[in-house]
Amino acid sequence: MPIIDVEHLTKDYGHGRGVFDVSISVNKGECYGFLGPNGAGKTTTIRHLMGFSKPQKGKTSILGKDSWRFAASLQNSIGYLPGEIALPSDITGTQFLKMMERMRGIRNDAYCKMLLERFELDPNIHTKEMSLGVKRKLAVVTAFMHDPDILILDEPTSGLDPIMQQTFIDYIVSEKERGKTIFLSSHIFHEVDATCDRIAIIKDGRVVSEFIAKDLKEHSNRIYRVTFGDEESYYKFVSLPYQFASKNPKKNRARVHVDDSQINQFISDITSLNVIDFHEFSFTLESYFMQFYKEDKVFEGVKR
Known part of the structure; x- marks a missing residue:
């Protein structure tokens, strides 16, 4: 009880x-x-x-x-x-x-x-x-x-x-x-x-x-923001079979979900492209909480 x-x-x-x-x-x-x-x-x-x-x-x-x-x-x-x-x-x-x-x-x-x-x-x-x-x-x-x-x-x-x-x-x-x-x-x-x-x-x-x-705390899904130096690299990347949190063709920028099991393939995919900025967003209690209070729900993957 x-x-x-x-x-x-x-x-x-x-x-x-x-x-x-x-x-x-x-x-x-x-x-x-x-x-x-x-x-x-x-x-x-x-x-x-x-x-x-x-x-x-x-x-x-x-x-x-x-x-x-x-x-x-x-x-x-x-x-x-x-x-x-x-x-x-x-x-x-x-x-x-x-x-x-x-x-x-x-x-x-x-x-x-x-x-x-x-x-x-x-x-x-x-x-x-x-x-x-x-x-x-x-x-x-x-x-x-x-x-x-x-x-x-x-x-x-x-x-x-x-x-x-x-x-x-x-x-x-x-x-x-x-x-x-x-x-x-x-x-x-x-x-x-x-x-x-x-x-x-x-x-x-x-x-x-x-x-x-x-x-x-042990959640293995991470989000990366990748910015490319040209449109060709950007469109090649967003055509790959990843789960994208957001896409911004005006800035040649995308946010992508990457599980730990995918990390080697992910690094290999972006190495051949013209990447000018790369940032990892840590998955925290605050970041998970904020998805419920923002219209743009970036983080997913934890059971509700």
């Missing part, structure tokens, strides 16, 4: 806003990346998982329990980090952490101290005086302080500086090694690429691709 399960979730806010027939699942000990830009439907999905909103269709569940019906009891098992941080204004970070301890009925001073040191947070500051980055670090410590087995993280490093972003990534990797189940929503490619085992791409409220992160 999946630890986190979303089945045909639909919430239509009108004018194309919301989520539509979203189905995803996260297994125990897995870090699942939910990748998309702002407004794609990531936060709406998470709000349903946390029991803050009721589905119009479908359902969401955690540990086999309906997220809406059992929201209060489930939240004790979850470390939740919201995308937007709202803190009481006339309170110190220390007071806020103590308040959260009382609400959860837990106390783990040693673990909380470790988190404060790891994220370099001085909690003895009033929240109204905190910068966005400090507020985010306080929210991170609050989400993790009870050492939950399930982490639901919405744009977790938003507002953190690059050093703290890397500290956060390292922490998530260590938590995954401890067997935690993690659902991570983000639009930061490096963050998702460094932490996630499986990834879903969401666009306009719909999941448009889901894949195993390792498969994408």
Whole structure:
């Protein structure tokens, strides 16, 4: 049974806003990346998982329990980090952490101290005086302080500086090694690429691709852009039996898919032609993601 399960979730806010027939699942000990830009439907999905909103269709569940019906009891098992941080204004970070301890009925001073040191947070500051980055670090410590087995993280490093972003990534990797189940929503490619085992791409409220992160990294299909010094060379090349991503006769330029098994033949074919420029495009999470947000879909070959 999946630890986190979303089945045909639909919430239509009108004018194309919301989520539509979203189905995803996260297994125990897995870090699942939910990748998309702002407004794609990531936060709406998470709000349903946390029991803050009721589905119009479908359902969401955690540990086999309906997220809406059992929201209060489930939240004790979850470390939740919201995308937007709202803190009481006339309170110190220390007071806020103590308040959260009382609400959860837990106390783990040693673990909380470790988190404060790891994220370099001085909690003895009033929240109204905190910068966005400090507020985010306080929210991170609050989400993790009870050492939950399930982490639901919405744009977790938003507002953190690059050093703290890397500290956060390292922490998530260590938590995954401890067997935690993690659902991570983000639009930061490096963050998702460094932490996630499986990834879903969401666009306009719909999941448009889901894949195993390792498969994408090991993908053998590459794209090369080749520019020729004359029309004759260009037309000879585009007549060859390759899969072309694009052709530009005005510039005598073409982009071509080449599998690793074809590379020797490809080099042999272009060596005899008048090539004036040659460039390889690496196949990355970002390049794959961008095909869903550009009209000119250059990259293909990964199962959707």
